[in-house]
Amino acid sequence: MCSSVVGLTPNLEASMNTRSPSRVRRGTLAAGVILTAVAVPAALTMPAYAGPQAAHDDHGTSRAALTRAASGTDRLLEPRSRFTMAADGSSGTRPDGAGVPNIDSVKSTIRTYYAADATGIADKTTSPYISELGGVLGKQATQLKGLYNQAKRSGKKPAIVLDADDTTLWTYDMEDNAMHFNFDPVLQDVWVQGQKFPATPGMVQFVAAAQKAGFAIFGLTGRNDDQKVATVANLGKVGYTAFNTDNFFTKWTGKGDSQQPSYITCATAKCTTVEYKAGTRKHIESLGYDIALNVGDQWSDLQGGYADHTLKLPNPTYYLPSPNLAGVEEPKLAPRTRFTMKPDGSSGKTVGGEGIPNIDSVKSTIRTYYGADATGIANKTSSPYITELGRLTGAITPALRASCAVASRLGVKPAIVLDADDTTLWTYDMEDNAMHFNFDPVLQDAWVQGQKFPATPGMVALVNAAQKSGCTLIGLTGRNDDQKAATIGNLAKVGYTGFTNPNYYTKWTGKGDSQQPSYITCAAAKCTTIEYKSQTRAHVQTKAGGGYTILANFGDQFSDLKGGHAIVPIKLPNPTYYLP
Known part of the structure; x- marks a missing residue:
């Protein structure tokens, strides 16, 4: 040169x-x-x-x-509009800043997808997110009868397991307006105890249809035992009738009576999300149920087995990864790695939730790039x-x-x-x-x-x-x-x-x-x-x-x-x- x-x-x-x-x-x-x-x-x-x-x-x-x-x-x-990004942030090891999704463009794309206003409040009646969920849940609802009959043949009681955050309860306004996409456990607890979450669009109707089809319904969340009563109350407040403190599983705090259940074993002192959730599903099945469908917004909600089928709901607003169980290979239960995103956020109208770079993965990639x-x-x-x-x-x-x-x-x-x-x-x-x-x-x-x-x-x-x-x-x-x-x-x-x-x-x-x-x-x-x-x-x-x-x-x-x-x-x- x-x-x-x-x-x-x-x-x-x-x-x-x-x-x-x-x-x-x-x-x-x-x-x-x-x-x-x-x-x-x-x-x-x-x-x-x-x-x-x-x-x-x-x-x-x-x-x-x-x-x-x-x-x-x-x-x-x-700016570049096509990106390859691994969910764990490792793509940031490349000396190619233009190849890292710009975080402001990611925010704009997410807000377009949720039709959020300038303050970070999502539109509750119409948005690409609501439309996508309507399509996903509508299709799944037509399959409920078949899933029920399939599970029934096992000789057990057919069941469906559902996560809470962004599966049955919608956290978007907290994530964007209140937290600015930076998780704050203290603020999250205020929202939980205050029962501030609306229902995830379309899910009240879907769960009601599952109940009508004969399924037993279980809740399984990463929220802790101190948040259980408020969460169940929030679910009832927004229209769910299926949940109670007996069929809703929350995570132990390690304080007082809130201890790790005997039916959950973990590789280390701190259980991973998959160990906790897969172990709980195994426990539910040991009670005489066949989990026909496991529904969640995070891949870690779905990994680890103990369900006949899984349903992933879109959520680009946070990413909660977890190692899978030892020896379990589930290659289809993994995030996308290729994305198309225009810098002005307009791609949020068309690409779907899984097609938007997850903001937590983008942060990890940026931090890797800057060391x-x-x-x-x-x-x-x-x-x-x-x-x-x-x-x-x-x-x-x-x-x-x-x-x-x-x-x-x-x-x-x-x-x-x-x-x-x-x-x-x-x-x-x-x-x-x-x-x-x-x-x-x-x-x-x-x-x-x-x-x-x-x-x-x-x-x-x-x-x-x-x-x-x-x-x-x-x-x-x-x-x-x-x-x-x-x-x-x-x-x-x-x-x-x-x-x-x-x-x-x-x-x-x-x-x-x-x-x-x-x-x-x-x-x-x-x-x-x-x-x-x-x-x-x-x-x-x-x-x-x-x-x-x-x-x-x-x-x-x-x-x-x-x-x-x-x-x-x-x-x-x-x-x-x-x-x-």
């Missing part, structure tokens, strides 16, 4: 020796070196990387041509993320240095534009450990003002090398004017040497002197990220903005890069949030 720089440089040197090269010619030469020296290695290292653009109008290219070039490039600046520990702190020395960034910066830095040096000697004021969060400053520990992937602007400001962010791996060396080679550094961030001084201070603190106040652009607050600049016009009262950033880059290219030639534009979000006004956009990986 570096050979393209070496081979091109002598020709540029020769061009520089011609008499009085025009500004247009100098811009063209600068574009030529950056296209060869940066676009080629970046294209080889970044799957989502877009092609080069023409030089800006101050160097002889019309704004119309720039617009056309930007439009063509922007079509390539789109994060159980508390959400990223490994600062070694991880697939650091490996990927090392490859990217290692490929680009030599070419960028050469491009900056040659363009500087040509006198075209070369510059590179850099976003802040997860481009120059690394926010992972804030996003995971502090915010649990649920953005909090107050907490974010505390981190910004406290200058708590480390440098994005590999970027200090790349940025400082570009600056030393003749490129001016332009900072362009969605952080606001009140955060500007702290951001520049943080950058200097972690080793960046070239950022200055005049060339660091932050967003206006609308208060006092912090107002929308005259060089930015927007279609609505609130500017989009692309309007703000692309027009700021256009301003940087004008005489008033410094008259710079933007050789490369670095960002972790596609919205950092769209809208043109840079020769080469360079996308850094970031599956921890999505800012369209």
Whole structure:
């Protein structure tokens, strides 16, 4: 890759020796070196990387041509939509951040599937989830008679076993609105004891049909004995008539009389979900029942046998894995690993619940990718993320240095534009450990003002090398004017040497002197990220903005890069949030 720089440089040197090269010619030469020296290695290292653009109008290219070039490039600046992801998070070992489902896109897809509003409250009358459940349960209801007759032939009493959460009782509003997809056992107990859960759509009717067909009904949940009375009461409150404290099994607490039953044996002191649930089903069958159907929303509800048939209900909002029983192979009782997901969440209308990447599996995959520990702190020395960034910066830095040096000697004021969060400053520990992937602007400001962010791996060396080679550094961030001084201070603190106040652009607050600049016009009262950033880059290219030639534009979000006004956009990986 570096050979393209070496081979091109002598020709540029020769061009520089011609008499009085025009500004247009100098811009063209600068574009030529950056296209060869940066676009080629970046294209080889970044799957989502877009092609080069023409030089800006101050160097002889019309704004119309720039617009056309930007439009063509922007079509390539789109997130990946097909993913392969193992449920256990192991797919994060690949140094491929674009291949990890973005957690914000996953949330949007889940909310579309449940037709949830902006506060995380699911629609209780119509949604893709309700439609899918209606189809699944409707089909299963037509098979109840056959299942009953099959079980009856065993000489035992036909039975159906049902899990509680998201099988008979619907937890979505708690998971999203109350917990923001971060499980809190204290808050969960408040909901349980308060009997706050509605029925899972369609299940009251299904259980009633099973009772009418002659089945004995059992409940089997991971909720504990202290929650048993409230759970049975909640079930009755929403319309179930089949459950009572005798046929509803909850897990022991280990306190007082709530001890592990003698009919359950486990490999270690702490039973797995499958050991507990399969052992309980075995116990039910020992009482003279044949479990014709076992219904649950988790694969661990269904594994371990002791049921003639299983019914998996969709639930992408959490994942509770468990090792299967020793020697038991049930390959069909496993999560999907291939997904199609558009970044805007619209796939939630069409793909079905099992076709949505499970949010807990996505978190596990992200943490593997960043080498994060159980508390959400990223490994600062070694991880697939650091490996990927090392490859990217290692490929680009030599070419960028050469491009900056040659363009500087040509006198075209070369510059590179850099976003802040997860481009120059690394926010992972804030996003995971502090915010649990649920953005909090107050907490974010505390981190910004406290200058708590480390440098994005590999970027200090790349940025400082570009600056030393003749490129001016332009900072362009969605952080606001009140955060500007702290951001520049943080950058200097972690080793960046070239950022200055005049060339660091932050967003206006609308208060006092912090107002929308005259060089930015927007279609609505609130500017989009692309309007703000692309027009700021256009301003940087004008005489008033410094008259710079933007050789490369670095960002972790596609919205950092769209809208043109840079020769080469360079996308850094970031599956921890999505800012369209």
